[in-house]
Amino acid sequence: MTIASSSPPSRLPLRGAEGAGTTPRTGRARARERGGDGRLAAVFVAPALLGFTVFLLWPTLRGIYLSFTRFNLLTPAEWVGLDNYVRMVHDPIFWDSLKVTVEYVVINIGVQTVSALAIAVLLQRLTQSAVLRGIVLTPYLMSNVVAGLVWLWILDNQLGIGNEIIAGLGFDRIPFLADETWAIPTIALINVWRHVGYTALLLFAGLQAIPNDVYEAAKVDGAGEWRMFWRITMPLLRPVLAVVLIMTVIGSFQVFDTVAVTTAGGPANATNVLQYYIYGAAFGRFQFGYASAMSVALLVVLSAITVLQYRITRAGQSDLG
Amino acid sequence: MRVGMRTVVALTGALALSLVSGCAKGGGAGSSSGTVTYWLWDANQLPAYQACAKGFEKENPGLHVKITQLGWDDYWTKLTASFIAGTEPDVFTDHIQKFGQFADLKVLEPLDDLGIDPAAYQKGLADNWIGQDGHRYGAPKDWDTVALFYNQKAAKDAGLTAEQLNSLSWNPEDGGTFEKAIAHLTVDRNGRRGDEPGFDKNHVKVYGLASNGAGDGDGQTQWSNFAASAGWTYTDKKRWGSKYRYDSKTFQSVIKWYFGLAKKGYMAPFTAYNSQSSPGNAQVAAGTAAATFDGAWMISTYAGFKGVKIATALTPEGPTGKRATMMNGLADSVTKNARNKAGALKWVKYLSSDECQKTVGGYGIVFPATPAGTKAAVAAYEKKGLDVSAFTKPVADKKDFTTFSYPITNYAADVYALMHPAMQDIYGNGKSVTSLNRTNSQINLILDQ
Numbered sequence: 085m086t087i088a089s090s091s092p093p094s095r096l097p098l099r100g101a102e103g104a105g106t107t108p109r110t111g112r113a114r115a116r117e118r119g120g121d122g123r124l125a126a127v128f129v130a131p132a133l134l135g136f137t138v139f140l141l142w143p144t145l146r147g148i149y150l151s152f153t154r155f156n157l158l159t160p161a162e163w164v165g166l167d168n169y170v171r172m173v174h175d176p177i178f179w180d181s182l183k184v185t186v187e188y189v190v191i192n193i194g195v196q197t198v199s200a201l202a203i204a205v206l207l208q209r210l211t212q213s214a215v216l217r218g219i220v221l222t223p224y225l226m227s228n229v230v231a232g233l234v235w236l237w238i239l240d241n242q243l244g245i246g247n248e249i250i251a252g253l254g255f256d257r258i259p260f261l262a263d264e265t266w267a268i269p270t271i272a273l274i275n276v277w278r279h280v281g282y283t284a285l286l287l288f289a290g291l292q293a294i295p296n297d298v299y300e301a302a303k304v305d306g307a308g309e310w311r312m313f314w315r316i317t318m319p320l321l322r323p324v325l326a327v328v329l330i331m332t333v334i335g336s337f338q339v340f341d342t343v344a345v346t347t348a349g350g351p352a353n354a355t356n357v358l359q360y361y362i363y364g365a366a367f368g369r370f371q372f373g374y375a376s377a378m379s380v381a382l383l384v385v386l387s388a389i390t391v392l393q394y395r396i397t398r399a400g401q402s403d404l405g
Numbered sequence: 406m407r408v409g410m411r412t413v414v415a416l417t418g419a420l421a422l423s424l425v426s427g428c429a430k431g432g433g434a435g436s437s438s439g440t441v442t443y444w445l446w447d448a449n450q451l452p453a454y455q456a457c458a459k460g461f462e463k464e465n466p467g468l469h470v471k472i473t474q475l476g477w478d479d480y481w482t483k484l485t486a487s488f489i490a491g492t493e494p495d496v497f498t499d500h501i502q503k504f505g506q507f508a509d510l511k512v513l514e515p516l517d518d519l520g521i522d523p524a525a526y527q528k529g530l531a532d533n534w535i536g537q538d539g540h541r542y543g544a545p546k547d548w549d550t551v552a553l554f555y556n557q558k559a560a561k562d563a564g565l566t567a568e569q570l571n572s573l574s575w576n577p578e579d580g581g582t583f584e585k586a587i588a589h590l591t592v593d594r595n596g597r598r599g600d601e602p603g604f605d606k607n608h609v610k611v612y613g614l615a616s617n618g619a620g621d622g623d624g625q626t627q628w629s630n631f632a633a634s635a636g637w638t639y640t641d642k643k644r645w646g647s648k649y650r651y652d653s654k655t656f657q658s659v660i661k662w663y664f665g666l667a668k669k670g671y672m673a674p675f676t677a678y679n680s681q682s683s684p685g686n687a688q689v690a691a692g693t694a695a696a697t698f699d700g701a702w703m704i705s706t707y708a709g710f711k712g713v714k715i716a717t718a719l720t721p722e723g724p725t726g727k728r729a730t731m732m733n734g735l736a737d738s739v740t741k742n743a744r745n746k747a748g749a750l751k752w753v754k755y756l757s758s759d760e761c762q763k764t765v766g767g768y769g770i771v772f773p774a775t776p777a778g779t780k781a782a783v784a785a786y787e788k789k790g791l792d793v794s795a796f797t798k799p800v801a802d803k804k805d806f807t808t809f810s811y812p813i814t815n816y817a818a819d820v821y822a823l824m825h826p827a828m829q830d831i832y833g834n835g836k837s838v839t840s841l842n843r844t845n846s847q848i849n850l851i852l853d854q
Contacts, residue, residue, distance in 0.1 A: 157489050158510045233681070240682045242673075242693050259676030264834060351675065352830035367485060369818040370510065 144383075151376035161373070168377035178378060180353060181361040182385075184268060188357060189336045191272035197329065199276065200283035205317065207284065208291045209309070217288070220281040228278065232345040235274045236261060261346050264354035271342050271355060283332060290324030291317065319403050326397035330390055337386055358382055440469050441748040442494040446480040449705060453768040457761040461752060468748050488512050491742065495749035496756075499543050499738040501533055501811045502623075506818055507738070508536045514739040514746065515540040519754050526774040527800055530734040533810055537645050543736025544757035545774035547765070550730040550808065551626055552795035554707050555590075555696035556689060557714040559611065563589050563598070563695075567716060571795075574722040577635065577662040583721040587613035587671045590695040599671050606670025614666060615685035615694030616673035619832040622651075622824030623811055626685065626698045628663045629731050634723020635659050639812035646814055647852050651824070652845040657838040664832045675833035689715070700733075701796040705770055708791055717795040725807075730799045732808035734774060772796070819851050 151168055155161035172178050203220060223231065238246040239260040247257045260270040294317065302312050318325075340359040343349060349356040349364070358378065366375035394400070445454060451474045458470035473494065475483055481503065487493040488510070499507070507513050517540055523531035526545040534543030553570070560570060565586055575583035590613035591599030598604065599613060620627030623639075637656045640646025650656060666672035673694055677683065685697035690710045698720070699707070707715040720728050737756045743749045755761050762778030765771065769785030772778075779797070786793045799806035814820065827844040830836040 156510060158512060236679065237682050240679060241676045242688060243683050243691055259674075262676035262679065262833070345681070348680070350826065350829050351833040352836075353826040356826070364822060367482065369822060370506065 147376045148380055150373055151380045153373045153376075155372040155376075156370040157372055158370075164373065168374045171374060172377050172381060177353065177356070177361065178358075181356045181358045184354070184356055185337060185339070185358045188268050188272050188339055188355075189333060191269055192275055192336045192339070193329070193333055195273065196276045196280050196283055196332065197325075200280050200287055200328075201325075203280065203284035204287035204291055205313065207288050217285070220284055222281065223278045224282040226278065228275075228341040229345050231274060231278045232342040235270075235277075236346045239270065262351055264351055267347055267351065267355045271339070271346060274346070275336075275339065275342055279332070279335075283328060286328050287321065287324065290321050290328075293324070294320045322397065323400070323402050326393065329397065330393050333389060333393065334386055337382070337389075438745060439467050439748070440471050441496060441745050441752045443470055443472050443752065444480070444484065444494040444497040445472065445474055446477045446498060447702070447771075448474055448476075449770045450765070450768075453765040453770060456764050456768075457756065460761065460764060461755045464755070465748075465751060468751065470752060488740075493740045493742060495743035495745050496737055496739055496752055498546065499534075499736050501733060501735075501813060502817055502821075504534065504536075504543065505813065505815050508538075508542060509815065512741050513542040514741050514743065514749075515542060516544055516739060516750070516753065517541050519544060519750065519757070521545070521757060525759075527732075527734075527776065527779065529732065529808070529810060530736075530774050533644065533734065533813060534736045535644075537815075543738045544753045546735045546737050546756060546762075547771045547773050548732055548734040548779075548800070549701035549772065550732050550796045550799055551630060551698055551700050552720060552730065553696055553718040554686070554689060554699050554703070554715050555718060556692070557716050559590055559695035560716075565589065567718070570718040572722075573718075575631065575634075576724050577631075577658040580662060580666070581721070584666065584671070587666065587696070588669070589613070591671045593670075599669070604670070609670050609673075611692065612671065612673040612677075612688070612694040613696060614672040615688040615697035616667070616675060616678035617685040617697060617699075618678045618680065619664075619675065619825075619828035621828060622649075622820050623731075624828075625731050625733070625811070626700055628660060629809075630698065630720040630729045631663055631723060632656055632659045633729035633731070633807060633809050634720070634725055634727055636723075636725045638809070640814060643810075644813045646812070647849075649812070649814070649820065649845055649848050649852070651841045651848070657841060660828075660831065660841070661838045667832065668835075675829065689713070701772060701793070704786070704791060704793060704796075708789070717792070719795050719798065722805075727805060727807050728799065729807045729809060730796075731811065732800060733811055814852060816848075816851050820848050823848055823851075 150161060152163060152165060153161035154164045154167070207217060207220070226234075238244050239258075241247055241257055241259045241262055246260075251257050258266065260266050298316055298320070299312060302316055307315065338359055339357050340363065343355050343357050343360050344363075347355045349360050359382075362375045362378045362382070365371045365378065443454075443458075445451065451472065454472060458472060461470060462468060484493070484497060493512070519541075521531055521541060521544055525531075527548055530545040530548055531541075534545070535541050555570065560567075563586075570586065573581070573583040573586055575581040580587075585600060588599035590611070591604075591609060592611045593599075593605040594608045594610045595603075595605060599606075599609075617627045620629070623629060624632065632655075635655050635658075637650065637653055637659065639649060641648040641650070664672075667674050673688060677688060677693070678685070683691075685694070686699060686703060686706060688694040689697050689707075690713055692713065704717075720730050722728050737753045739746065739749045739753055757774070759775050759777045762773035762775045763781045766773045766778040766781030766783075767785050769782055769789055769791075772782045779800075783793060783797060799808050812820075823844050827841060830840065831838055
């Protein structure tokens with residue numbers, strides 16, 4: 085087997101690079117550019133800013149305010165100070181759901197990152213096939229809910245084809261989503277299945293940015309694939325890997341839909357992830373104040389983890405001289 | 406391409422406008438003064454209520470009923486959202502489990518002026534919809550009870566006749582003739598029945614009883630008929646009780662025996678159940694279980710199974726000497742912010758009338774709340790070749806049967822949130838039934854506040 089790509093694969097075009105300077109500028113246009121840059125920029129930023137304010141900033145601020153109230157959405161909110169936070173600290177189900185969520189994130193991110201990295205490296209070093217790259221991405225085209233439902237049916241203990249195969253091979257059926265030890269790993273792996281292609285593609289794009297001459301030099305010096313992976317690929321991919329990790333960890337902490345359609349938090353709260361608990365408190369029990377307090381807690385946890393990850397992985401710096 | 410500044414501004418403005426107007430408009434469409442909006446969740450019942458609406462429109466020229474049907478899960482989410490957004494329907498089908506919460510949230514319109522006569526409906530149905538403030542918030546619509554659905558062929562193979570299955574009794578000590586029958590209906594992979602020597606409980610091919618899940622706090626189609634026929638009641642009062650009784654010794658002995666059926670291999674394990682992919686009825690349809698308790702609203706579903714003939718039997722007689730079954734009734738409620746309140750009240754009045762309920766009964770899909778409506782439904786079921794006496798007898802015969810209602814209390818959603826995992830823990834993880842003592846005190850603490 086030979087390693088392909090002695091010529092660098094086509095670079096991803098830089099967005100916006102094309103078109104710049106292709107039309108000759110008139111004097112008027114140049115004048116407008118100088119004088120009206122700020123105003124034009126404001127206009128271009130306005131839609132995004134409007135969306136950010138309406139859908140992110142304002143709800144966040146209001147959520148923080150509501151976390152200090154008792155609020156059922158239909159009657160006016162009543163200020164209760166730190167009551168919701170005190171209740172949260174003393175709520176064993178909250179701590180349990182946090183533990184379950186962390187367990188989910190560890191399995192989900194661990195398996196997903198390793199497999200995505202493997203797929204990305206294989207895609208880069210072994211094949212140029214766009215079809216294969218497309219296939220890797222296909223599960224991501226499915227919505228979380230559909231993916232959850234399909235796997236729910238496949239894995240059903242009595243009627244699922246997955247368990248039929250297991251039973252046909254002479255093994256005992258596995259209650260993937262109905263047993264407290266299996267449920268979280270199963271949900272974590274369902275989401276790995278859906279997201280691994282997308283994550284691999286992000287990492288693949290990162291790999292494309294590593295100049296090929298580094299590999300050539302290493303090869304001349306007699307380095308093998310394994311060694312090149314650890315000495316070249318990993319260090320140079322680090323900033324991309326770090327950003328991908330930060331994004332996927334945040335996404336992973338927000339797991340909700342797969343749980344909602346497969347286990348609804350069960351059996352016996354074994355998959356009661358934080359987002360699901362928050363949802364139940366808000367839309368099942370109309371305790372929007374308490375649900376807001378838990379959301380604020382999640383916000384704090386996520387911010388802390390993100391800052392920590394950013395620091396540890398030095399995501400802002402590159403080793404590429 | 407040259408995009409003028411003005412175009413950009415215009416586009417941005419249009420986007421912003423569409424956002425704002427999109428939010429404001431919502432579901433307000435179609436609610437002109439003559440329209441009454443009505444929501445229900447059961448798709449099977451839609452044609453029946455469309456027929457009712459026609460009759461209503463004929464009697465009330467100028468009024469038009471717009472019916473929206475949404476699946477059970479979406480129904481409550483959308484209803485909640487509509488209350489918040491101010492796009493709620495004028496009238497909606499209400500469930501007793503949600504009644505307390507809606508009453509708390511003050512989103513329902515009192516129906517005292519409709520002149521609902523409780524005696525005009527099957528006993529108990531009308532009284533359940535009176536809130537703690539003494540006002541009526543629902544007009545009786547229909548009712549259902551629970552019975553045992555079983556696979557006729559499985560019963561025949563086991564040598565059990567319909568008469569035998571209709572005269573079973575049980576007790577929490579040895580399970581009585583009910584447990585014997587369920588054991589006998591169970592077959593392992595070697596063809597041995599549950600009551601035969603050498604029965605392999607770990608490799609069961611057909612369970613006597615399907616798994617319907619752990620039953621949360623009500624156990625409607627799981628353990629409720631056993632608990633009630635042992636003399637237990639959910640709360641200290643018939644309605645709006647302030648203390649739950651999940652800590653009762655009687656209740657816990659019933660639960661221990663009931664989930665014990667799974668340990669013996671006669672009832673499918675908790676892992677066999679999934680509310681989406683494999684509820685009890687799916688297990689019976691697939692042939693992995695011979696029987697299951699289920700509600701009258703499922704009669705047509707079971708009748709529609711391909712290749713599996715299903716019959717129904719009464720719930721077993723308990724230690725009290727009576728058979729018990731939960732009798733639940735839906736109602737129609739008017740929302741406080743109904744756009745067309747006058748029309749809404751008229752429509753509810755019509756929905757609760759004999760005329761509409763007889764029309765609905767004629768479709769043979771549900772038992773309407775008035776006796777005449779019920780009679781029409783029984784006749785319609787008979788026409789389809791379905792014997793529904795296992796559901797109607799408990800309502801007609803008060804000597805041998807007790808019917809009981811869903812628990813009606815405040816904080817029903819909180820009770821559910823605590824009981825749902827607690828019961829799963831017992832059924833699925835083998836936790837002791839005495840763990841319910843703690844859950845019960847947590848629940849009662851919430852009810853005390």
